Amino acid sequence: MDLLTALQGGFGDAPDALVIDGRQLSREQLLGAAGAVAARIGGAQALAVLARPTAETVVAVVGGLLAGVPVVPVPPDAGPVERGHILRDSGAQLLACADGPVAGGAGARAGAGVGGVGGTGHDALPAVEALPVDLAERYDARLPEPAPERPAFVLYTSGTTGPPKGAVLSRRAVAADLDALAAAWAWTAEDTLVHGLPLFHVHGLVLGVLGALRTGSRLVHTGRPTPEAYAKAQGSLYFGVPTVWSRVAADESAAQALAGARLLVSGSAPLPVPVFERLAELTGHQPIERYGMTETLITVSTRADGERRPGSVGLPLAGIATRLVGEDGEPVPSDGESVGELQVSGATLFDGYLNRPAADAEVRTADGWFRTGDVATIGPDGFHRIVGRASVDLIKSGGFKIGAGEVEAALRDHPAVADAAVVGAPDADLGQRVVAFVVADGEVTGDQLSSFVADRLSVHKRPREVVLVAELPRNAMGKVLKKRLLEG
Structure with a gap:
């Protein structure tokens, strides 16, 4: 099955199927412009995308996926050190950007600048060719669907103990996760998804863009996730991080405007209980909370048709198994009190860290489970509560x-x-x-x-x-x- 199902017809189309920071795109327009990008980058090792919250970013990402070229999102506010590391480590020779030169760049040489991650040297950043993205371009020929085991993304982690590592996520893992979330959240083509999250990580990009392009839901990206923008969008499904929801809960009129929504989803960090309760009071909706990592995508969530407990991230998604392990390596009972390291297994896991087999081995158990580094409890009913990081880093x-x-x-x-x-x-x-x-x-x-x-x-x-x-x-x-x- 195609990864981006909604671009292949069958869900209808509208001039405002996608609204990105006020700019409208139909799916046909998106497919045509992304096809033009794909036709120009076929065979590239990787496509870096300066992930500003723009329609051009979405076109570039979809173009990379259509071509079967791994997409490497680059934070738009990344300085020359961070950007240089991502470009050099990923091997990307193309950097898609649309609205002005890259910070620290020089002309069309998008990687121009100095610095080295974690060092004091002044090595020039790798020369990267700027790839312009034009929303008016069209390429109408149907491109063959890349194999499901092909990498879809190389997403750079937060660099807990040094420079960020590139997590390689396959098309198969992305599809499995989006399908599991659609089932858990009753997410369909009838929804309008609203969020204003950054487009360089799992929450905003994989869930918040590809999710709409797989389920067929309409997408409204607000540019910035302000309470006013969320209230104005009139969506049925909203994504936010706790900071966003905290600000929404503090704006009574904006929160009350979300009463007509179907589902509010919070992730990327624990949602404070007072914010959960205030949202429920003002909107009439108890938020959905979910848990995941760059390396695993989303693995645990409360359900649209199930119980939602403050402080709990719910149950494993379809196809995901979880377990708790103590510091001695022994299993920890699921009694709701005993704490252990959360380990996960399933179809959504990444393929490994790019060019870092030693780092990959550190997070894999001998029997193939992924060590999250997060400490959790699991209740007798299977509900998960994330206690915190095993590390403070x-x-x-x-x-x-x-x-x-x-x-x-x-x-x-x-x-x-x-x-x-x-x-x-x-x-x-x-x-x-x-x-x-x-x-x-x-x-x-x-x-x-x-x-x-x-x-x-x-x-x-x-x-x-x-x-x-x-x-x-x-x-x-x-x-x-x-x-x-x-x-x-």
């Missing part, structure tokens, strides 16, 4: 997953920084905010360091708070005691 802020190691490496590139440790501190709005503890051997301010990180990485990865300290607490092995930083 993954920060979930405003729906983004931010690797502490990547931010630390960027801070250490500053000439006035001798050492740095980054943690996630609780934040009522963002879930967690990025806090950096910095040992400086020169005169520098917190604002200067925050701006330095924002210029080199993505803006959302900048420290919201910088604490200058004389030294970092360490154990006998030299490891920074981050929990002590959080407690202090």
Whole structure:
């Protein structure tokens, strides 16, 4: 079966089948423009896409999928260090972009710039050819459907312990996940999906764009996920992260405007119970919560026709198996109280980290299960509750997953920084905010360091708070005691 079923007919079409930040596209227009992209990139090793929230981004992504070329989304606010790593590591020689030059670029040479991830060198970024995307282009010939085992995406993880790793997701895994979610959420062509999430990760791109192109639902991407935009869109199905829902819940009129929706879905981080309850009060809808990772896609969710408990992510999707394992490697009972590392198995799992077999081996058990690194409980009725990370190095802020190691490496590139440790501190709005503890051997301010990180990485990865300290607490092995930083 085709991955993008709705583009092959059978669901009807309309001039506003897709609305991306106010611009309308029919599915026929999308298919024609994406076909033109596909015809130009056939045989490429990978297609990087500067994933701004635009119709051109959607056309470029679909073009890569039609051509069977792995799509590599690049955060639009990525600085030269992060962008250079993604382009170099993925081997992409084409970068699709439409609305102006890439930050730090020079003319058509989209990769121009300097820097190296996690280092202090000034190696030139790889030369990448800019691939313009024109919504008026058309290519009407039907392209053969690539094999289901072909990679659909290389999605870069948050770089918990260093530079981000590229997770390779097959077309088969994407299709399996979208079909399982459609069943769990009763998601059909009758829906209008609304969200304003970024288009460079699983939530906004795979679920939020490809989901509509597989189920046949109408899609409205609001550009930015503001309460006002969500209220105006009049959708039946809404996606958001906890920060979005927190802001919606704080805007009574916007929340009440969602009363006509069918389903509100929250993910990417735990939804605070007060936000869950306030949404239910104002909209009449208890939100759906779900759980997943870049490497696994979405694996656990509450159901459209089932119970929704605050703080719970529900039951495994069809085709997914889960288990809890203790630190001793032994099974943990599903009693709702005992805590263990959550491990998953099933058709939605990634194929591995690009060119990193050692890293891949670290997250696979001997019997083939994926180690999520998340700690959870499972009740006797199968309901899952995510307790937290087994590590403190993954920060979930405003729906983004931010690797502490990547931010630390960027801070250490500053000439006035001798050492740095980054943690996630609780934040009522963002879930967690990025806090950096910095040992400086020169005169520098917190604002200067925050701006330095924002210029080199993505803006959302900048420290919201910088604490200058004389030294970092360490154990006998030299490891920074981050929990002590959080407690202090």
